[in-house]
Amino acid sequence: MSKKFYMTPGSCSTGIHILLEECGLVFEAHIVNLLAGDQYKPDYLAINPKGSIPALVLDDGTALTEFSAIAWWLARSYPKRQLLPATVAGEVRALGLMNYAVHTLHTQGFARIFTTERFAPSSGDHASVQAQGRQIIDQGFAIVDRELAGREYVDAQFGIADAALFYVEFWAERIGIALPENCLAHYRRLLTRPAVRQVLAEEGYASVLR
Secondary structure, eight states: OOEEEEEOTTSTHHHHHHHHHHTTOOEEEEEOOTTTTGGGSHHHHTTOTTOOSOEEEOTTSOEEESHHHHHHHHHHHOGGGOOSOSSHHHHHHHHHHHHHIIIIIIIIIIHHHHSHHHHOSSGGGHHHHHHHHHHHHHHHHHHHHHHTTTOSSSSSSOOHHHHHHHHHHHHHHHTTOOOOHHHHHHHHHHTTSHHHHHHHHHTTOGGGGO
């Protein structure tokens, strides 16, 4: 039984897709159409009752969910890829930045822009919710920018935190939010990685690579 990866092109699952390719894994990719509500269909809820992506079903049928959990599992399961720093202090820092990208920049910031109606059912409140999201994004990237100062990656080499930062940097570029200097350099550096280029091409974003 091969691994099955449930993903949506251009979403947070892009970061996990990159990590799967960095690990050199063979897997089946299954597209979950979020706009069509595929994540709430019984067949998918049987795999991931949370109704979210990404999800990774392992060879034994175990389903992993949540970006941070899947990324950490990949790093620990394939240590030769060195996707986590070698020291405890470095690992804690990487986990902190990864979770900040996922749970603040994504869930608190971009979510207010992409799914405004979840935060404010009334259309009259949408502009203020989106403005709040933009403020969270700008403040978040300013923090990340300081963390990346003088560094090519979060740690000495590419790791799981970089994959998480990549997908929110990718979103910022897609919707015209200017990245601060170090974040922009980080984003452009990751665009040169073979796994990143392969994933973007496979997910329909080859134009980003030109």
